[in-house]
Amino acid sequence: MAMPSRADCESLDARDPLGRLIGEFAAGEPGWLYFDANSIGAMPRAAQGALGRIADEWRRLRRRGWKDSDWLDAPVRLGNKLAPIIGAEPGSVVVCDSTSVNIYKAVRMALALRPGRKTVVAEAGAFPTDLYVAEAAAPVLKRVDSLTGGGQTLGSVPSDTAAVLVTHTDYRSAYRHDLAALCRAAHERGALVVCDASHSAGAVEVGLAASGADFGVGCGYKYLCGGPGAPAWLYVAPRHQSAAPVIPGWMGHADPMAMSPDYKPAPGAKRHLAGTPPVAGNALMEAALDLWRDIDPQAAFAKHAALGDLLIRLVEQQCPDLSPASPHDPARRGGFVSFRHRDASAFADALEAAKVVASYRAPDVVRFGLSPLYHRYADIWALGERLRQLETVRMQ
Amino acid sequence: MAMPSRADCESLDARDPLGRLIGEFAAGEPGWLYFDANSIGAMPRAAQGALGRIADEWRRLRRRGWKDSDWLDAPVRLGNKLAPIIGAEPGSVVVCDSTSVNIYKAVRMALALRPGRKTVVAEAGAFPTDLYVAEAAAPVLKRVDSLTGGGQTLGSVPSDTAAVLVTHTDYRSAYRHDLAALCRAAHERGALVVCDASHSAGAVEVGLAASGADFGVGCGYKYLCGGPGAPAWLYVAPRHQSAAPVIPGWMGHADPMAMSPDYKPAPGAKRHLAGTPPVAGNALMEAALDLWRDIDPQAAFAKHAALGDLLIRLVEQQCPDLSPASPHDPARRGGFVSFRHRDASAFADALEAAKVVASYRAPDVVRFGLSPLYHRYADIWALGERLRQLETVRMQ
Numbered sequence: 152m153a154m155p156s157r158a159d160c161e162s163l164d165a166r167d168p169l170g171r172l173i174g175e176f177a178a179g180e181p182g183w184l185y186f187d188a189n190s191i192g193a194m195p196r197a198a199q200g201a202l203g204r205i206a207d208e209w210r211r212l213r214r215r216g217w218k219d220s221d222w223l224d225a226p227v228r229l230g231n232k233l234a235p236i237i238g239a240e241p242g243s244v245v246v247c248d249s250t251s252v253n254i255y256k257a258v259r260m261a262l263a264l265r266p267g268r269k270t271v272v273a274e275a276g277a278f279p280t281d282l283y284v285a286e287a288a289a290p291v292l293k294r295v296d297s298l299t300g301g302g303q304t305l306g307s308v309p310s311d312t313a314a315v316l317v318t319h320t321d322y323r324s325a326y327r328h329d330l331a332a333l334c335r336a337a338h339e340r341g342a343l344v345v346c347d348a349s350h351s352a353g354a355v356e357v358g359l360a361a362s363g364a365d366f367g368v369g370c371g372y373k374y375l376c377g378g379p380g381a382p383a384w385l386y387v388a389p390r391h392q393s394a395a396p397v398i399p400g401w402m403g404h405a406d407p408m409a410m411s412p413d414y415k416p417a418p419g420a421k422r423h424l425a426g427t428p429p430v431a432g433n434a435l436m437e438a439a440l441d442l443w444r445d446i447d448p449q450a451a452f453a454k455h456a457a458l459g460d461l462l463i464r465l466v467e468q469q470c471p472d473l474s475p476a477s478p479h480d481p482a483r484r485g486g487f488v489s490f491r492h493r494d495a496s497a498f499a500d501a502l503e504a505a506k507v508v509a510s511y512r513a514p515d516v517v518r519f520g521l522s523p524l525y526h527r528y529a530d531i532w533a534l535g536e537r538l539r540q541l542e543t544v545r546m547q
Numbered sequence: 548m549a550m551p552s553r554a555d556c557e558s559l560d561a562r563d564p565l566g567r568l569i570g571e572f573a574a575g576e577p578g579w580l581y582f583d584a585n586s587i588g589a590m591p592r593a594a595q596g597a598l599g600r601i602a603d604e605w606r607r608l609r610r611r612g613w614k615d616s617d618w619l620d621a622p623v624r625l626g627n628k629l630a631p632i633i634g635a636e637p638g639s640v641v642v643c644d645s646t647s648v649n650i651y652k653a654v655r656m657a658l659a660l661r662p663g664r665k666t667v668v669a670e671a672g673a674f675p676t677d678l679y680v681a682e683a684a685a686p687v688l689k690r691v692d693s694l695t696g697g698g699q700t701l702g703s704v705p706s707d708t709a710a711v712l713v714t715h716t717d718y719r720s721a722y723r724h725d726l727a728a729l730c731r732a733a734h735e736r737g738a739l740v741v742c743d744a745s746h747s748a749g750a751v752e753v754g755l756a757a758s759g760a761d762f763g764v765g766c767g768y769k770y771l772c773g774g775p776g777a778p779a780w781l782y783v784a785p786r787h788q789s790a791a792p793v794i795p796g797w798m799g800h801a802d803p804m805a806m807s808p809d810y811k812p813a814p815g816a817k818r819h820l821a822g823t824p825p826v827a828g829n830a831l832m833e834a835a836l837d838l839w840r841d842i843d844p845q846a847a848f849a850k851h852a853a854l855g856d857l858l859i860r861l862v863e864q865q866c867p868d869l870s871p872a873s874p875h876d877p878a879r880r881g882g883f884v885s886f887r888h889r890d891a892s893a894f895a896d897a898l899e900a901a902k903v904v905a906s907y908r909a910p911d912v913v914r915f916g917l918s919p920l921y922h923r924y925a926d927i928w929a930l931g932e933r934l935r936q937l938e939t940v941r942m943q
Contacts, residue, residue: 177606178606179606179607179609180607180608185609187609187610190609190610190613191605191609191610191612191613192609193609194602194605194606194609198602198605199602202598202599202601202602202827203598205598205774205775206590206594206595206598209587209590209594209774209775210573210574210575210590211575211576212576213575213581213583213586213587213588213589213590213904214583214586214587214904214906215904216587216775217586217587217775222775222776248644248645248648248822249644249796249821249822249823250796250822250823251794251796251797251798251821251822252644252648252794252796252821252822255794255821275808276808277808279797279800279806279807279808279810280796280797280822282808282809282810283795283796283797283800283810284794284795284796284821286795286810287791287792287793287794287795287810288794294808322806370823372823378601378605378826378827379601379605379612379613379618379823379826379827380618380823380824380825380826380827380828380829381825382825383822395683396683397683398647398648398651398680398683398684399679399680399682399683400645400646400647400648400676400679400680401647401675401676401679402647404675404679409909410675410718410908410909411675412671412672412673412675412678412690413678414675414678414679414682414683425645425647425648425651425676425680426644426645426646426647426648426676426766426779427645427646427766427768427775427776428776429776429777429778429825429828430774430775430776431598431774431775431776431827431828431831432776432825432827432828433776435827508609508610508611510610512806513805513806
């Protein structure tokens, strides 16, 4: 297969139905190539306006903002805007808290729904916070080498497994689990599935409803572009929405302002809200979610897959020191593409010096996070060029 | 005692050492008197700059903001700025999560520190979320009529009481508990104290360290002026800081970026952090906390007490339909002053029509939240005038 040229990439950009979105983002630092979409997504231009609106409303309305503005129902409203992006049913997602807190809530809910079962199963290489939280939340955390080892999904797990906690996309290799297969296997064993889709949501298909996942969590600041430390999200499958909330706060009460001493949960996923919504954080998150208003998520996922495929081809054809650590099959790849390098830490430093923002994960991978919203095919080509030049320098 | 005149109040303002702070706040809506400091505090002018800085840093730095800006250590840095305002030791406060989530963490920590004890005691009239969360977090929630009934602090509580959860300032009457007496009584019974100081912090003395409280929580958006839905705070007494965190996330890890599969808690209160800090919310909160830089908290508390005393005097002398529901003794009064009215709901509507922002709490009180930072004595006088006029209208 011929090497894609710059002109080929520009031609792809010219035909890209999502190309208009690039103008919706504020330009980053001149001269830099930003490929850390898996860490902090770029800033939508609308974020400025959102912040200005919040400052104006806070100044003018103060307390009346709860009534005269749209602050109060933001967790549910934003959840409904996010739902199609992660393949969730309307009304089944709330935007709230941090990913860590939502993992805790989901794991504890799963345990409560499977009384008598005490074990949560996760991969030993799951995202560390998934493990930390599960270990604290569950009576027993069983770490397994792989949820898909030996060609078999899930394999043998303890019979008292209440939940399988899966890091949907591995944070080093970008390997993306087959969530539907995992849910089938877990459900056959009477266990529920909690999916941490932080490294998937907004970049690739998560398909929570179609896969049969029981709970989902993820962060808002990576591919979703909600800003640094954006509120996270929690998905609760409709069949579990009547479960008792783990942290029942006033925002999950059926009538918060009645100030009843007794807790009466709101209907739907809303009951899993606890504290007062973070108004500024939600405003930024909403500006980002609104970018998806007229986008078919499948078109975004297809573009993301094509960007990743292109990067892998460029690297394989011209960077012999880098070998793909991520699956070639885009259906098994999450939000970024990573490559192994025998001296990855030094290579990451060289990238930084060459004004490429990527990320290093010990011991041997560098990651390039790709956004279907603000990356161009020509950006991938430019990245390929810088990678090639770095290799050339090393060979001299 | 003679009725204070407008000139008296203006004279007090002229001599007020905190008077310069009023210029640090953005003006509210012209013609309105804002007395809902207990709901959403006014906006510091510096909030605009804080939002602008965050937008600029997000746009320029993206992921590098974690390293090249001050986003990452905000929870601890802000905690240290808040500590003197709530009488906490340096290093014992983190700004994070919501009040509800922090109550959950504190109650579960208290239970873990008192193994074998299963009961949490709270007043039946505690702030509702305190009760909701405690009921979910504790094996047994014992609701008592009063923690200070019959002249006795705490009285008899079950011998397996792990923790007393106290709403420091009652959200209807503004009655403020004697936290030191309560801690002594609880500790004598082997129980710990969790104090929800949401309606105290930033207005009146909380004195967490001096009172011997074990855990404290509170919100950032009331008297602390951190903006709607601001991050909350968590106080962990130094003697408990080695307790295992309830929700151990990566931000509480000794070395988050090492991505170790095993949890190793950071030293001090920092280990009680879980998820990624909300950068925009923290920036607003910091702008508000920085207003206290050159303030002696005791001077702020003294002014707050004087404002409340003044309001009670003005009302008692000229508003026969209103009777104080709050203690006359400012040492027993929290952040607001409330009054009983035989038709309080309608009276609250009349206040709104008269462009006074106050709040109604069923069945019979209206509350006026007072800030030592942005309220003038002359504002209290103006409020007294409007209240008097409303009463006059009713009598015609």
